Amino acid sequence: MTPALMAWSSVLDALEAAVDEAEAGELTPSTLVHQAAALGSWTPPRTDGPIPTALVARARGIRERQRTAIAGLAAEAGMLRRHRSALGTVQAATAPPLSSVYVDVTG
Template sequence: MSLDAWSAVLDRLEADIALAVSGGFPPSWEPPRDAGPLPVALEARARQVLDAQADAMDLLARLKNDAGSQLGALAAVPPGPGSSRPLLLDVRG
């Protein structure tokens, strides 16, 4: 695979990371079958993409955990007596 083709692969990975971190859903990705070895000239960039992926996974895991905690707190609020209206939850005390 050429330098340009590998650059395009890294571009796609970077775009997918940005999309995921901003709340979007990246399309499914399959690695190129004919990739061959990564050109030495792109090694530093590939490491940056790998680090960005790890950071994004950590961020998304924290967001998922926070959302789960919030959903758990909401589930703990008892429903009002016979009311279908939302209840106010004072979280400041």
């Protein structure tokens, strides 16, 4: 295996693992922060030339899985926002009043 093939295979392995976590619903806030930091500082492996032709189909498959996972996560986030809004409405309607109530017993 050439150095470029090894380097790109390692990158694709990490990307696949991240997509697997997203698809399995195993993302935690700390995982998301770690992945966001990794993506923000990501650079392609230092090899001569672009990704090897033998890995292009795999990379495209990962890209499609990422797009599907992102769409699913966006839909789930929208649903969670709607649920949170509904809970806020219920809490506001059922919470006891926050102002003090006084009864004039001498008057």
